[in-house]
Amino acid sequence: MSADKASGSAGFSDTSSEASIKPGVSSETAVENVLEHSISRNGNWIGAVFNIMCISIGTGTMNLPAVVKRCGWFGIILFVLMAVIGWYVGVLFRRAMYSRPGKRISSFALVTREAFGAPGYWFATAITYLYCCGTVISWIIVSGTQITRLLGFAGVDFDKKISMTIIAVVMWIPFTALKTLREITISSVFGVLTAMFTVVVLAVTSLQHKYTDSYHHPEFDSAPNHKFIVGAGIPSALASISFMYAGAVAFPHIEGNLRKPGQFGWMLFLSNTLVCGAYLLSSVTGYFAFGDQTVSPILNNLPNLAIVNAATILIIIHVVFAAPVMLVSANLELELALGVMPQVMGKKKEFFWRLLMRTFTMGVLLAVSIAIPYFGQVIDLVSAISTTVVFFMVPVICYVKLYGWRRIPRYELVLCALLVAVGGVACVWGLIDAIKSLRTAVKNGHG
Numbered sequence: 001m002s003a004d005k006a007s008g009s010a011g012f013s014d015t016s017s018e019a020s021i022k023p024g025v026s027s028e029t030a031v032e033n034v035l036e037h038s039i040s041r042n043g044n045w046i047g048a049v050f051n052i053m054c055i056s057i058g059t060g061t062m063n064l065p066a067v068v069k070r071c072g073w074f075g076i077i078l079f080v081l082m083a084v085i086g087w088y089v090g091v092l093f094r095r096a097m098y099s100r101p102g103k104r105i106s107s108f109a110l111v112t113r114e115a116f117g118a119p120g121y122w123f124a125t126a127i128t129y130l131y132c133c134g135t136v137i138s139w140i141i142v143s144g145t146q147i148t149r150l151l152g153f154a155g156v157d158f159d160k161k162i163s164m165t166i167i168a169v170v171m172w173i174p175f176t177a178l179k180t181l182r183e184i185t186i187s188s189v190f191g192v193l194t195a196m197f198t199v200v201v202l203a204v205t206s207l208q209h210k211y212t213d214s215y216h217h218p219e220f221d222s223a224p225n226h227k228f229i230v231g232a233g234i235p236s237a238l239a240s241i242s243f244m245y246a247g248a249v250a251f252p253h254i255e256g257n258l259r260k261p262g263q264f265g266w267m268l269f270l271s272n273t274l275v276c277g278a279y280l281l282s283s284v285t286g287y288f289a290f291g292d293q294t295v296s297p298i299l300n301n302l303p304n305l306a307i308v309n310a311a312t313i314l315i316i317i318h319v320v321f322a323a324p325v326m327l328v329s330a331n332l333e334l335e336l337a338l339g340v341m342p343q344v345m346g347k348k349k350e351f352f353w354r355l356l357m358r359t360f361t362m363g364v365l366l367a368v369s370i371a372i373p374y375f376g377q378v379i380d381l382v383s384a385i386s387t388t389v390v391f392f393m394v395p396v397i398c399y400v401k402l403y404g405w406r407r408i409p410r411y412e413l414v415l416c417a418l419l420v421a422v423g424g425v426a427c428v429w430g431l432i433d434a435i436k437s438l439r440t441a442v443k444n445g446h447g
Contacts (some may be wrong), residue, residue, distance in 0.1 A: 065286025224291025392423025
């Protein structure tokens with residue numbers, strides 16, 4: 001039975017907002033019950049598309065031209081290829097979610113527990129937490145840095161540490177106030193619209209202000225060079241691009257709120273197509289304009305223009321709205337794993353511990369952002385450590401383990417093995433490059 005058919009025939013009771021815990025029920029079963037009953041099944045595919053796009057399209061687009069510089073024009077092919085792989089991996093992971101008859105496995109971590117027991121569960125919880133928190137760290141860094149940069153244009157000397165602190169506090173408010181993903185679709189819509197506006201502005205401005213003899217950035221005194229392919233940069237580029245598509249950790253929550261869960265496959269394909277289009281627009285124009293002189297974020301290649309500054313402000317607003325989508329996904333897994341739910345400890349205690357844990361999380365993210373304020377290097381490090389695992393490896397391995405390799409066609413097994421191998425290479429090679437790059441940034445005092 002296909003996953004789509006399974007989801008339509010399982011007969012889940014998805015409408016109640018809370019699940020009761022009966023005496024004698026294990027904590028693991030309690031987590032499953034709470035996750036299953038926390039889904040609403042009253043969302044539509046449009047809201048799901050906006051949720052995925054909000055997670056994907058953001059500050060990372062400002063790093064993409066530098067990713068293309070790393071691997072050459074061949075990076076365009078990688079963007080398209082990774083969009084297709086991201087869709088395919090999402091479909092496989094959903095099959096794994098419905099691999100047990102009459103049962104929907106309700107989260108990324110619970111799928112890995114079903115496949116590999118408690119070790120798999122805690123590994124997935126840790127990698128999910130690392131991925132989501134690392135992403136938000138990069139958002140805090142770029143937002144705080146750009147606020148200080150904008151104020152500098154106005155003649156105001158403002159410490160970027162204070163800027164980062166302000167951004168973290170603003171993110172903290174919806175992060176602690178909103179409990180689940182179904183409460184933040186409106187913020188996702190706004191986040192996507194601001195991100196798309198920024199992508200268009202950056203693309204147009206890059207083309208208008210590319211290098212010419214009469215006009216060029218003061219740091220560069222020769223025309224930029226372009227390469228078709230840089231082989232040594234491909235593995236680390238794969239790691240960085242996987243950062244943009246590694247939404248598998250949030251897929252169970254997003255799928256769980258679809259009124260028609262069978263729409264997930266084509267909804268994800270549409271989302272990845274739109275995301276890929278935005279990525280190509282940003283990366284192609286940026287690399288075309290600045291070539292080997294491209295820096296990360298691309299904003300630092302552009303002159304002080306009102307429209308660019310407006311786009312910068314919007315991208316800052318975007319990450320404030322996108323952060324709850326990312327952080328709620330990570331912390332919901334951790335909170336349930338630790339039994340922080342009203343069905344276990346009551347509503348007041350649950351609220352207190354949720355507030356405490358999420359406040360602590362934001363405090364740690366802010367501290368790391370201030371200690372390592374290098375946007376591009378942080379993205380590369382997070383990509384290598386976590387997103388290659390989330391994107392290439394865990395969903396595929398869980399699918400093969402839960403579905404059973406005898407039930408999977410040989411060509412698909414070969415494809416799965418290839419994806420895991422590529423993910424392993426991108427993880428190791430990307431991690432080596434990211435550490436080298438971060439050490440250089442720390443030594444030089446700038447990214």
